[in-house]
Amino acid sequence: MAPASLLDVRRDGDELKAVGAGVWTSENADTLEQLVTEAARATGQSRSAQIDLSKVERMDTFGALLLERLRRAWTREGVEPRVVGLKRRYSVLIQEMSRTGLEPHPTPRRHEAAVERLGHNMVNIFEDAARLLNFVGATVAAFLRMLARPRTFRFTSMVNQIDRVGLRAVPIIILITFLIGCILAQQGIFHFRRFGADIYVVDMVGVLVLRELGVLIVSIMIAGRSGSAYTAELGSMRMREEVDALRVMGFDPVEILVIPRLFALLIGLPLLTFIGSMAALVGGGLVCWFYGGIQPGVFLDRLKDAISIDHFLVGMIKAPFMAAVIGIVACMEGLRVGGSAESLGAHTTASVVKAIFLVIVMDGLFAMFFAAIDM
Amino acid sequence: MDAIVGQEDTDAEDKRDVLISVRDLVVGFGDRTILNHLNLDIYRGEILGFVGTSGGGKSVLTRTILGLVPKQSGTVEVFGQDLDTLNESQRSAVERRWGVLFQQGALFSSLTVKQNIQFPLRENLKLSQSLMDDIAYAKIEMVGLKCDAGEKLPSELSGGMIKRAALARALALDPDILFLDEPTSGLDPIGAGDFDELIRTLQQTLGLTVFMVTHDLDSLHTVCDRIAALADGKVIAQGTIETMMESHHPWLRAYFHGTRARAVRSER
CATH class of the missing domain: 3.30.750.24 (STAS domain)
Structure with a gap:
């Protein structure tokens, strides 16, 4: 040619x-x-x-x-x-x-200018907050309706969800919190030893794990592991019109899809927090023994003196609130998925990012609250 | 390449020129054999309608020819080349010469219709943006869509428009052969009739060979030159619609002489 x-x-x-x-x-x-x-x-x-x-x-x-x-x-x-x-x-x-080609081509879709996108994002933040409150309201309303007719509660569905987000998450939660406990203790011993204050490592590990780290690590893990799964599940149900099918059969999607998932998290996350905190203490104890030369008996005695039931309660009280935030954000994003695969991806990302952000904000608010009531 | 030029150059086309030849094809999943020593030829320039029971392996055959499902034995020859013996670049040359319309359209949901059509162009050819735009809009108009559909996302289109847009994408590289998987399913009778018409027009305009899996008795009557019927993993009959109607095979009798078939015929 x-x-x-x-x-x-x-x-x-x-x-x-x-x-x-x-x-x-x-x-x-x-x-x-x-x-x-x-x-x-x-x-x-x-x-x-x-x-x-x-x-x-x-x-x-x-x-x-x-x-x-x-x-x-x-x-x-x-x-x-x-x-x-x-x-x-x-x-x-x-x-x-x-x-062909006699008509002019339509103007291509415009990409947003940077300023324009900034404006849209600002508006979006407020709309998002409004939507979140709206969804909390819808969830509470569905919950109250369910209280009036307790037999409509989907117990089997909730147990299934607890199995998926709770029981099956146990190994990975134990592994991660155990490692965090180990690292915390190792760093503590390494730096405290210079002042001859090795034994205070037990205080640090105990207080930090029970009050803050246990619940935070577990919440972040669950937001990534189960929150994203909720969003993807509900999102693909929306894409295939399953949610619309529920609605036309006279069911409330919030009641059927959201409530069991939310309750599963409300039950599962405190249990996982407890398991995770214990695993972290075990990790810390083992490192103290093998790396710091603090015998387990000494470790336990010191732990008993250093922490009170308050420290434990502070961590555990936060857990269900974190669960509610993760569950509500995940389900809300899932039910907002549009028709395209891209939209499913965008909402799954948004779900995880927002859930983790809100978990940390909540943790800060709780820190101020507990400081104010001397707990 | 030379072989292709040689074939196309004859103005008086040989009707019996085989484009795709399937021999002794066996496909199965686990213990289940779906296609059992199946033989089929597709000739240049024809519209072949392919019918069969639901779940009987029509889609499996299409997907096996396209290389999406692995086969257990047998050969598939496309444009005279055995697909198993081709290296990667030869294979992609073959793939450029076929277009596929999937049942749900399979448009990329994050791209506009125009970008969907330009996707194969961009990957396979070096063209200026203005030519790609012209080509995309020419294809959009050829499949009977309005120009403004080009800037729409697939989620903004109706079912019939999705089929047309997907057809435009299948035709983007001017393929020699077009695979259609139930092209008229999910369309209303008027839309389905228009789509049949469109396929016939495009087939004549572009000199296409069309392989059409369908259940639509109207399409079988109006646009198909030849029909092949699949049952028990084999092609049990092939020929014109008249041949099919005269067949004594129980499934074919039920298919072409059932209530719906009678309704279609009495309209004519």
């Missing part, structure tokens, strides 16, 4: 002559487009024009479209070309092409 000979333009007196040859298909479309653009400008003083296609071996939509482009360009210049030598099997294609 010699690209240069795809289209040859000559001037013959007053007549402009274009001779096409070779293969006018998608593979040569790029070269042919350039030749057509050049040829379109070459009209000059000509009065008539002719396009000879007898040497074109093959043609597809690409070739036909470019031929049509050349024809229109010359026609605009006032020299309407005759097309000769066209193989009969391509005439339908050429006719079809001459009917």
